[in-house]
Amino acid sequence: MRWFGFGFNAFGQIYDHDKLSKSEKIGTDEDVKVSSPLELTTGTDCCSKSVRIKASWSRRASLHLGGESCLCLAGFGAVTSTESSGALIKHSRGCTDVYISESYLTLAFPDRVEAWDLQKEEKTPSWSEEIRSQSETSGPPLSLPLVSGGYIAMKPPLYRSLSPHLKAKSLALSAAHAILLTASGAVFTWGLGSHGQLGHGGLTSEEEPRVVEALWGMSMTSVAAGGWHSVCISDGGDLYVWGWNESGQLGLPSRGLRKALQQQESAGASYQHTGKTTADEQQEGEKNEEVFISIQAFPALLDVTPSCEVKTVSCGSRHTAAVTTSGNLYTWGWGDYGQLGHKNLVSSDEPLCVEFFKEKQMCVVDVVCGAWNTFAAVVKKEVKIKS
Amino acid sequence: MAALWTKISAVLPPSEEQFPLQFSDKVESSVVEMLRRSRQQLYVHTTKNSQILNAQIILDFSWEKLNMGTWRDVDKEWRRVYSYGCLFKAAALCQEDPSAEEILLAVKTCDMGLLMGAAIMEDILQVIVRILQGEVRKSAKEEKEREYPQVKRSKFEPPRVPVIKEEQAVPRIRCPSLESFNTNYLLPLRPVILEGIIDHWPALNQRPWSIEYLRSVAGCRTVPVEVGSRYTDEEWSQTLLTVNEYIDRYIEHKDGGKAVGYLAQHQLFDQIPELKEDIRLPDYCCLGEGEEDNITVNAWFGPGGTVSPLHQDPQQNFLAQVVGSKYIRLYSPEDSDKLYPHQSQLLHNTSQVEVENPDMDRFPKFAATPYLDCVLKPGEVLFIPVKHWHYVRSLELSFSVSFWWS
Numbered sequence: 001m002r003w004f005g006f007g008f009n010a011f012g013q014i015y016d017h018d019k020l021s022k023s024e025k026i027g028t029d030e031d032v033k034v035s036s037p038l039e040l041t042t043g044t045d046c047c048s049k050s051v052r053i054k055a056s057w058s059r060r061a062s063l064h065l066g067g068e069s070c071l072c073l074a075g076f077g078a079v080t081s082t083e084s085s086g087a088l089i090k091h092s093r094g095c096t097d098v099y100i101s102e103s104y105l106t107l108a109f110p111d112r113v114e115a116w117d118l119q120k121e122e123k124t125p126s127w128s129e130e131i132r133s134q135s136e137t138s139g140p141p142l143s144l145p146l147v148s149g150g151y152i153a154m155k156p157p158l159y160r161s162l163s164p165h166l167k168a169k170s171l172a173l174s175a176a177h178a179i180l181l182t183a184s185g186a187v188f189t190w191g192l193g194s195h196g197q198l199g200h201g202g203l204t205s206e207e208e209p210r211v212v213e214a215l216w217g218m219s220m221t222s223v224a225a226g227g228w229h230s231v232c233i234s235d236g237g238d239l240y241v242w243g244w245n246e247s248g249q250l251g252l253p254s255r256g257l258r259k260a261l262q263q264q265e266s267a268g269a270s271y272q273h274t275g276k277t278t279a280d281e282q283q284e285g286e287k288n289e290e291v292f293i294s295i296q297a298f299p300a301l302l303d304v305t306p307s308c309e310v311k312t313v314s315c316g317s318r319h320t321a322a323v324t325t326s327g328n329l330y331t332w333g334w335g336d337y338g339q340l341g342h343k344n345l346v347s348s349d350e351p352l353c354v355e356f357f358k359e360k361q362m363c364v365v366d367v368v369c370g371a372w373n374t375f376a377a378v379v380k381k382e383v384k385i386k387s
Numbered sequence: 388m389a390a391l392w393t394k395i396s397a398v399l400p401p402s403e404e405q406f407p408l409q410f411s412d413k414v415e416s417s418v419v420e421m422l423r424r425s426r427q428q429l430y431v432h433t434t435k436n437s438q439i440l441n442a443q444i445i446l447d448f449s450w451e452k453l454n455m456g457t458w459r460d461v462d463k464e465w466r467r468v469y470s471y472g473c474l475f476k477a478a479a480l481c482q483e484d485p486s487a488e489e490i491l492l493a494v495k496t497c498d499m500g501l502l503m504g505a506a507i508m509e510d511i512l513q514v515i516v517r518i519l520q521g522e523v524r525k526s527a528k529e530e531k532e533r534e535y536p537q538v539k540r541s542k543f544e545p546p547r548v549p550v551i552k553e554e555q556a557v558p559r560i561r562c563p564s565l566e567s568f569n570t571n572y573l574l575p576l577r578p579v580i581l582e583g584i585i586d587h588w589p590a591l592n593q594r595p596w597s598i599e600y601l602r603s604v605a606g607c608r609t610v611p612v613e614v615g616s617r618y619t620d621e622e623w624s625q626t627l628l629t630v631n632e633y634i635d636r637y638i639e640h641k642d643g644g645k646a647v648g649y650l651a652q653h654q655l656f657d658q659i660p661e662l663k664e665d666i667r668l669p670d671y672c673c674l675g676e677g678e679e680d681n682i683t684v685n686a687w688f689g690p691g692g693t694v695s696p697l698h699q700d701p702q703q704n705f706l707a708q709v710v711g712s713k714y715i716r717l718y719s720p721e722d723s724d725k726l727y728p729h730q731s732q733l734l735h736n737t738s739q740v741e742v743e744n745p746d747m748d749r750f751p752k753f754a755a756t757p758y759l760d761c762v763l764k765p766g767e768v769l770f771i772p773v774k775h776w777h778y779v780r781s782l783e784l785s786f787s788v789s790f791w792w793s
Contacts, residue, residue, distance in 0.1 A: 008442055011417065032440060057448070058417035076417040102415050119416050132443070176455050192456055227451060317451055372447075 001365070003053060004037035004357075005060070007316075007339030007373025013060040013075030014038060014373060035338030035345060037343045037356045037376065053377075055370025056100045057317075059118075063098045071098055071107070077118070077257030099144035101154040101173075104370075105142055113147050115158050127158045146171045151178075166209060171314075172225035179230050180209055187212045187232055195228040196297035198245035203297065214298045216239065226315030226333075227371075231297075231322075237309025238300040239322060247318040248349025249333035251302045254293035304330050304351045316369035321376075322351070327363030329354040329376050337372045391490070394479050394518050398511065401481070403430045407508065408471070413464050421445050425475040438479035445472035453503060467504035470512060473500030476516055487526060491607055494519045495629070498609035500785070502627075516608075523607045548762060548772050548782055549714050549743075557717065557761040557769065566768075568672050573703070576772035578717050578759055581671075581705075584768055589666040590709050591766060596786055597710070598634060601688075605659050606631040613649045617694045619729075619737060638690050638784065649693040655686035656788075662686075666788055669705050669768065677793040687787040697726065697738035697778040702791040704771040708763045709783030715769060716742055716760040718776035725752040726776055742778040763787075 005014040010032045017031040040062075052063040059075035071092035092098075097108035104126070105116045114125035131148050145152045150161035151171050162168050167183040177191030177198060188209035189198040196203060199212045215232070220240075223232045229243030229250060243249075246256035304310060308324040315321075319333030319340060331340040331354055335347040343352045357364050357378060366377035400406040406426050410419060416480065419739050421444055428438045452465035473496050480493040496502055497516040504512070531739070557582040572579045590596045612633050615623030628636070630650075635641045636649030656663040663684075672682055683702075691711075706715075718726060726738040740750045747754060762782065763769050771777050773793075 010421070010441075028437065029440060058415075076420065102417065119412065194457060228454070336757075 001050060001377050001379060003040040003051060003062075003375055003377050005040050005373060005375045006034045006037045006341040008032070008057075008337040008370070009034045009373070011058045011076040012078070013055065013058065013370070014040065018075070028387065033336075033338040033345060034373075035341070036343045037341050037354065040375070051377075052098065053375045054098050055368060055375060056098045056102045056371060057371035058102065059100060060370065060375070061098045061100045061105065063095065065096075068093055069095060071095060073105075074200055080241060083341050096141075097144045099152065101175075102159070103155065103329070104152075106152045108144055108147070111233050113144075113152070115152055120382060127152075129159065140169075142168070145173055147191055163208070170223060172223045172230075174225040174315075177230070179223040179225050179232070181220055181223045181232070183281075185221070185235065187215050187220050187223060188320060189230065195244035195367035196295040197225075197228050197230050199230060199242040199297070199299050201297050203295075208363075222313065224313045224315045224320075225367075229315060229318075229320070231313050231315055231320055233310050233313055237311070237325065239302045239304055239310045241302045241320070242296045242299045244295055245293050245349070247334035248347055249315070249318050249320055250293065250300070250349075251304075251320065251332045251351050252293045252296065252300065252349065253290050254349040255294060257347050258292075260347065302351070312366055314367050314369040314374075316374065317371045319369065319372075321367045321369055321374050323364050323367050323376075327357075327365070327381065329357055329364040329367060331374060334372075336353065341374060341376075391485065391518070391522055392482050395478060395515060398514050399429065399478070400508075403427055410468070411462075411464050413462050414468060418445070418448060418468065421448075422471055425471075429475070429478060435479055435483050438482075439476060440474050442476035442479055445469075445717075447549050463505050466503065469505050470500040470507045470759065471502030473497060473504060473512060474507065474515070477512075478518075481519075485738045487513065490519055490522055491629075494607050495521065495609050498658070499627075500505070502611070503607070517660075520607065524603070527603075527606075542710050549760070551760055551762060555757070555759055557715075557759045558586060558621045565671060565674060568671050572770055573671075573674055573772075576775070577773060578775060579770050580761060580763065581669075581768040581770060582766070584669060584671075585667070585766060587602070588666055588707075588709070594665050596665065598638065598784075602631060602634060604661050605655075606634075608659060610650055610655065611653055612637070613651050614646060617696050619696050619734065619739075647690070647692060649687075649689040651687050651689065651693070651695070652685050654684065655688075656684050658728070666707075666709075669707070669790060671770075671791045672790060675703060675792045681793070683723060683791040685789045685791070687785070687789065689781055689785060691781050691783040691785070693779075693781045693785070695777075695779040697734050697740060697742050697776050699723075700771075700791065701736075701773065701774050702793050703773050704769075705790040705792070706763065706769040706771060707726075707769050707770075707788045707790070708765050709786045710765060711783045712761055712762055712764045712787055713787065714760070714780045714782055716758050717771065718756060718758050720774040720776065723776070724754050725756040738776065743780070 009015065015032050015038055036223050050065040052065060054061045059073060062072045064070050071089055073089065091108055095107045103117065103119055105118055107114050112128055112130045114128040117126045125240055142148065150159055152158050154173060154175055155225045164187065166180065168180055169183045170181045172179045179191065180188040182188065188211050190206045190209045193205040194203055198298050199214065200210060219235045220232045221235050226249055229241065232240050234240065236377055241250040245252050245254045248254040249256040256347040304322055304324065308326055309324045312323040313320065316339055319331060321329060321331045323329055330351040332348045332351045335344055338345055340348060340352065341356060342352060361381045363377040363381045364376050364378050368375045403426055408422050408426060421441060425441045425445060428441060445468065449465050449469040453461050453469060477493040477496045480489045494516055497512045497519065500512045557578050557580050558731055559582055562583045563581065585591065594600065607629055609627050609629050610633065612626050612628050613623065614626055617623065633648060633650055636644065656666065668682065728735055729737050729739055740753050745753050761769065
């Protein structure tokens with residue numbers, strides 16, 4: 001399994017551009033905005049077949065699973081303070097899961113969970129708790145940020161409890177809202193609702209988990225959370241989106257995005273276009289009486305491609321990335337930092353296939369987004385030869 | 388143009404060491420690192436492009452924080468970070484012989500910091516925008532001398548002026564003493580039109596406000612504009628435009644469009660101090676209990692036909708008319724139940740009734756409810772007592788200044 005990354009790289013979290021270590025400290029446009037997928041070099045001596053990646057705004061955590069699993073951190077602070085991050089890495093030996101936010105790094109071990117404050121260089125975690133052995137609890141192991149009895153939040157109090165009645169299966173968090181998938185396939189949301197990201201049809205916030213009634217009766221298999229939007233996949237491979245669409249992150253027509261593209265054009269920026277001029281698009285929009293959506297307060301079904309099932313989805317701050325069962329990667333939303341991977345810095349309000357992987361005969365099997373970047377796991381496509 | 392950068396760097400700290408960058412723990416160290424890089428770039432030679440790139444990263448990240456939650460929830464620290472981003476971006480744009488477009492973009496950037504950020508380094512964005520406006524005016528003068536643009540005269544349509552019946556007209560009084568105003572109007576909370584009290588304003592004398600004057604003083608400045616007939620409409624939205632763009636599109640209708648745009652409820656005089664010099668705080672405000680600093684002064688500039696739906700405010704209001712005229716109707720807070728306010732939290736201070744076209748079936752009690760009304764003209768000031776319901780429609784191009792005090 002190989003990992004590729006594209007998008008925001010100002011801290012070297014995709015690749016460490018040389019200039020970082022020199023006094024200039026800031027790279028060129030191309031260094032900071034990686035617009036075409038670049039393979040990640042593991043840079044460690046452990047050669048592990050399975051790597052799990054999580055990313056925040058300024059960092060990337062790579063968990064190498066295997067006999068002696070270990071964690072590598074790239075990005076802000078990885079180069080400069082080698083002592084403490086070194087200590088962290090040593091300490092991470094044997095960890096089974098990782099979760100990273102801008103302020104905290106959470107590690108799950110067989111017997112305990114620890115949360116480390118990334119702002120401070122401390123020798124001990126800010127929070128830790130022993131967990132009961134898995135044999136006592138039924139069901140598959142929980143992935144972070146879920147822990148037994150609750151979850152680890154992005155800011156203190158770190159540990160938040162969840163009612164056992166919910167039967168939490170997986171949890172997606174943004175800085176201000178949360179989406180929970182239960183064992184029965186239901187979706188609950190809570191937190192900030194100002195941009196429709198809770199999916200209850202309004203703009204009010206919720207303090208406690210509330211079921212998304214619009215999805216009642218359908219079984220969901222995974223959930224993802226962006227800065228102000230939410231996404232989930234049904235067991236049939238359909239994608240449901242809701243929340244803010246200012247940057248096209250929902251994959252629905254976005255006025256905010258068209259406006260931004262117009263402004264970029266008039267400023268004479270040398271961006272590549274999708275082939276249409278905005279004048280054409282405006283005319284088209286008027287002809288079809290295009291309805292723009294800036295906030296989608298109820299879940300909406302999104303057509304990624306007519307005949308494909310979505311397998312995995314992940315969200316950045318203002319973009320979304322989805323992997324289909326046929327091994328293609330689609331991205332849409334904010335693209336200013338190259339996080340859509342289409343060899344340009346253009347945002348998109350409709351799902352576009354990342355051609356790079358198709359061209360290289362690579363089959364995308366997983367995707368994970370940082371705030372402004374995207375990481376994709378690929379395997380070589382099996383070429384079926386007719387006998 | 389190299390002179391511009393000299394002027395800008397003259398108002399910046401002389402060295403990196405003397406440039407303050409202090410933030411609370413809320414601002415993550417990765418963000419502080421970006422800010423430090425930008426600061427360093429001001430004093431060590433770096434390309435304009437990489438400076439703008441770095442500043443944009445700071446702006447994009449803090450913009451996300453500013454949009455997380457309601458405006459009240461936003462930590463002031465993130466507004467400060469946003470302002471620093473604007474500072475670094477504007478400074479970068481002004482280097483290496485900036486073009487006219489770059490200077491205008493620098494003005495816009497400073498305005499974004501003034502509108503959405505929080506004051507930093509003794510309001511340095513205000514200082515810089517003043518320098519930049521000087522440059523813009525210089526080159527605008529040169530252009531005017533070269534070509535004289537044709538000003539399209541819009542077809543003059545006489546406004547639909549309502550007839551004011553004497554028995555329900557707002558009473559008028561000329562230059563009352565503080566005591567007489569206090570006794571007869573403020574304490575009993577009675578609306579009144581004060582005549583003669585703003586005759587001394589430069590806006591009505593030495594520097595009379597007009598479209599041309601506003602363009603020259605504030606043309607390149609970015610302001611918030613409300614688009615749509617009224618704020619209770621579904622189609623209503625807010626956007627940011629320069630004053631020139633606003634006048635072109637919504638006052639002179641150069642694009643041929645008919646949409647209504649209103650530069651409403653904006654603290655323009657904090658943003659553009661030159662305009663503050665043209666107005667004065669009404670003396671009668673001293674009768675209140677609040678501090679002078681707590682008086683909110685708003686500008687209301689728009690074409691004929693702008694409508695503020697019937698609503699009430701939690702403070703006393705002096706509405707001063709400078710240019711054009713407005714039809715205003717007032718209802719007493721005692722009759723609130725007959726005015727059918729919206730139920731929602733957001734709009735509970737706004738009536739559901741369209742005052743000049745009420746739905747009699749949905750709002751039966753409205754028609755018989757007593758009111759006072761008037762046509763407010765230049766030089767007149769309307770006293771709207773606290774919580775008094777008011778409806779405003781501009782009859783022609785209009786510029787008003789409101790003072791909210793307690």
